[in-house]
Amino acid sequence: MNTTSPPTPSDLRARLQAKGLRLTTGLSLLIAFVAMCIVFSILSPYFLTIDNFVNIARTMPIVGIVAIGETLVLIGGGVDLSVGSVAALSGVVTGLLSEKAGMPIGVAASVGLLSGALVGLVNGILVTRLHINALITTLATFSIVRGLAFVLTNAQMNQLTDPRFLWLGRGEIVGIPVPFILMILLYVVFHLVLRHTPFGRDLYAIGGNPVASRLAGIPAQKYLLAVFVLCGLMAALGGLVQSSQLAAGTPQLATGLEFTVIAAVVLGGTSLAGGKGTMMGTLIGVFILRTLDNGLILVGLSSYWQQVARGAMLILAVGFDVLRAKLAARKAR
């Protein structure tokens, strides 16, 4: 007979504290975001305008969409450095197939997406089957895929002119940019997957304790393979959105994107060690970084200081959260 004992008061307290900690982590980020917005609105009269919000909404999705996949991989205990290269590859493949080979744009874009999923599959196989470290694997594919993008195009740009494709990056629905709506929808879907499906729960377990999760019978290799494929797919989708905005598939696209994405994901509370993170945290991290860049340009700060500010913001936000968590843990003892 299964006699599951009811939770004790200390269990409940621990659970509430854990939930509270998660809430408080998100709250810290929100406070940081709001504070930043207040500062920029004081420093620049252009910050708090509809035009500017629409602009932020239009330009953040490439990082936002790619960060979804990166969050999944990091929670699972891995990392993917090839996302920027994959984003470029998808645009390049789509441009070549539609403009040079004359394929219908829907087919070309689908192949572009699949190219990203394929790279993710290769990453996943190398990590889970050959047990090559994810950092090394994706560092290698970062270089290989970027190189392939240059080889396929001979470093040239291919214009993308189909209005249906351009609508993906430039269209609006009731004044809201289409890429932003797409990004929010994806965040809702993956938030539900992480929080309310066995796959999501198991992913946290795999990232938090790979040995225990294997002993518990969780198919860790399969799930990790799946998240790498999803990461590749999200990177390709982000690349298509950006290519649509630029009306071009270019092999130089998204250079350095991987570092911006990882910064946003970590800022949002996802642990580089695995087992911890949320989609909503990542979304806030993306908002913070994009708004920071936007605000710094509006106040007219030199690009060198912008780089300094970005790094400082990352340390402040993460450091504040770490400090707060330590204080809370000490108090709980």
Place this chain on the structure above:
Amino acid sequence: MKHARMMRFVILLGAAVLLLVIAACAAPAAPAPTPEPQVVVQTVVVKETVEVPVEKTVVVKETVEVEKTVVVKETVEAACATKKDKYKIGFANLTEDIVFTQLVGQGIKDEAKKAGVDLVLADNKLDGATALANADNFILQGVDGVIEFQTDEKFGNVMMDKFRQEGIPVIAIDIPMPGATFFGADNYRAGSMAGEAAAKWVNANWDGKLDAVVSLDLPQSGPIPAARLQGQLEGLLNNVKTKPADDMIFHLDSKNTQDEAFRVVSDTLPKIPNARHVVGININEGTALGTIAAFEAAGRKEDIVVVAQGADPSGQDEMVKEGSRHLGSTGYFPEKYGTYLIPAMIDLLNCKSLPPSIYVDHVFISKDNLCKYYPEHASCK
């Protein structure tokens, strides 16, 4: 286990010995000594008639033969130390990742083939340290001359010192190196041609009204690219009827990429909500296209016109499009660099003198004259 360890040691030792042998065999030969001009002394007999005065009224003429030694200096032309039947030239490209430098590289390869020159290729990857390593590699491979395309001034000095010690002549493309013959763009002039063209368009189509300027810069690249942007800005402002206020001229860091240009221009648009006459000046075609895309995405396509530098294929495609906002670009003709560089290097190696700088003949390329300079473009057929 012991056997495996021994085998590993033997293999490592063998590899080390092999490397030493290769290094020793590849040691460059000592350069041939430069011959001194020779002084030739010749003895020349000169006959002179001298009139000798005498006391008597009878005049007696005597012819006196005088022997003189005259020193005649002849300079015998020193043999050209670098002259050969077949040359090996090293070419280190700035990077292989952008169209402009690819065209430069291809043009040089084609000309080298025509001239029967052996070409040793390297990619500097936009990095000074890599350029220095490539320079060492050229010296190791015994090249006769080097064509160098790199951006780092500090490393440039070190590289030139090495080449000078080896007696290897150098031509530097676009970025000067001390002691090297310079070949490349007349940067300020190239810029001002584009700026003047933009001003002419604004005067003709917007009644000279200019609300704002967005300048897509590349501050980390130093003064050379900056001269192109300065030329564009001054060419525009000095020729347009109505100049914008100083705070309506925006200098943005494009980081040399189309997507970064898109982002920074998008972020600037909220600052100029009422600007209907904006000119974008650009360091290259990629940033020009990013600028246009940002205005298009914001639904403000008619508010912008751009000019750029380079006139590469992506820029050419854009400027011939129906309703394009790309007015044109200053042509650098990178595909023709080889036709200047290879003959110039052969002249240097044949000890012929060259001017210290050789400049490209710039032309402002627009849809009106594209087919004259690029007849192979798809729109010209």
